[in-house]
Amino acid sequence: MLTRRVAVCLPLPLVVLIVLSGCAGRSSGPERERVTLKTTSATRYYAIRGTTTTAIFDEIDHNGLLDTKSRRAVGLTSADWNMDWKGLESDRGVCRPESMTITLTLVVTLPQHARSNDLPRDINSNWRRFAASVAAHEQHHVDIYLAGARRIKSRMESVLTKTTSCAELGKTIRTVWIGEQADIEKAQDQFHVEDDAKSRDDRKPLQVQIDSNQARLSVIDTEIKGLDQTLAAIKRRHAATQTELGAIKAEMAKSGAAPPSCSQSGVARRFQALCQQYSGLVTAYNALVEQHNGVVSRREILTEEHNRIVATTNTLIEVLNWTR
Numbered sequence: 001m002l003t004r005r006v007a008v009c010l011p012l013p014l015v016v017l018i019v020l021s022g023c024a025g026r027s028s029g030p031e032r033e034r035v036t037l038k039t040t041s042a043t044r045y046y047a048i049r050g051t052t053t054t055a056i057f058d059e060i061d062h063n064g065l066l067d068t069k070s071r072r073a074v075g076l077t078s079a080d081w082n083m084d085w086k087g088l089e090s091d092r093g094v095c096r097p098e099s100m101t102i103t104l105t106l107v108v109t110l111p112q113h114a115r116s117n118d119l120p121r122d123i124n125s126n127w128r129r130f131a132a133s134v135a136a137h138e139q140h141h142v143d144i145y146l147a148g149a150r151r152i153k154s155r156m157e158s159v160l161t162k163t164t165s166c167a168e169l170g171k172t173i174r175t176v177w178i179g180e181q182a183d184i185e186k187a188q189d190q191f192h193v194e195d196d197a198k199s200r201d202d203r204k205p206l207q208v209q210i211d212s213n214q215a216r217l218s219v220i221d222t223e224i225k226g227l228d229q230t231l232a233a234i235k236r237r238h239a240a241t242q243t244e245l246g247a248i249k250a251e252m253a254k255s256g257a258a259p260p261s262c263s264q265s266g267v268a269r270r271f272q273a274l275c276q277q278y279s280g281l282v283t284a285y286n287a288l289v290e291q292h293n294g295v296v297s298r299r300e301i302l303t304e305e306h307n308r309i310v311a312t313t314n315t316l317i318e319v320l321n322w323t324r
Helices: 053-063 121-159 166-254 259-263 269-322
Strands: 015-018 035-048 076-089 095-113
Touching: 035 053, 035 121, 053 121, 053 269, 076 121, 076 166, 095 121, 095 166, 121 166, 121 269, 166 269
Parallel strands: 015 076, 035 095
Antiparallel strands: 076 095
């Protein structure tokens, strides 16, 4: 699951200069910007060395990042906020803001494969797509923070136009600061909810097909097991029939006769029973051979289907593993 580090909100310094001698005069130069917004962003990487899909995600799950709730994460975006402001208050209790600076420092941490040249072509391609999706996910967190910072700047510019004491202005600034940061975190959480839902939607049809394939494999395995039992029974009957045929041939040989003589006319009556018994066994033997061939053919068809489904399912599982 892709997660972000909850923003760290630093204490809000409050600097007020009180002028008791009267209102400060306006400067003759151009009016300065009331609120200055400073943002910086840095990207860090942690190494992944696995060369198979399983090894890669096992490494991420067991040795990867931790968010502020001690959950494993693929990528993280952390935010460090700070703000300071200064105001001049006249002896009439009116605060004139001198400056306000809002600072937002963002750090994005992403996975980077340390052995990309050792990856098989298909896994390398999957890794590149996966790493790009992680980077895009974290960039969205960055965008939410930056948009929030611009919104805070805009609101603070409006707040600083109010005519009030520096103490009251400080309270208003704190309220806006805390409320806006809470809204930013809500936006981050909402993004996760929506992104997780999209991920589930992307994985759902893959999982449905995998489950269907596995159910079919279970049916095939059961039928193959039954066919193997049938083949074992046929082999036992085949062996028993061969034994009986051998015994009849031996009985015929004692009287100087053989199976080919059964087809001759004028066979002695004492051999007719043996010939009939022999003929019945041959028919049964041929039926067993035909049944055996049919079972083997069916088993080969099922084995081919089994192998095809296993290959397809493995491909689907591979796709599912990279869909996060």
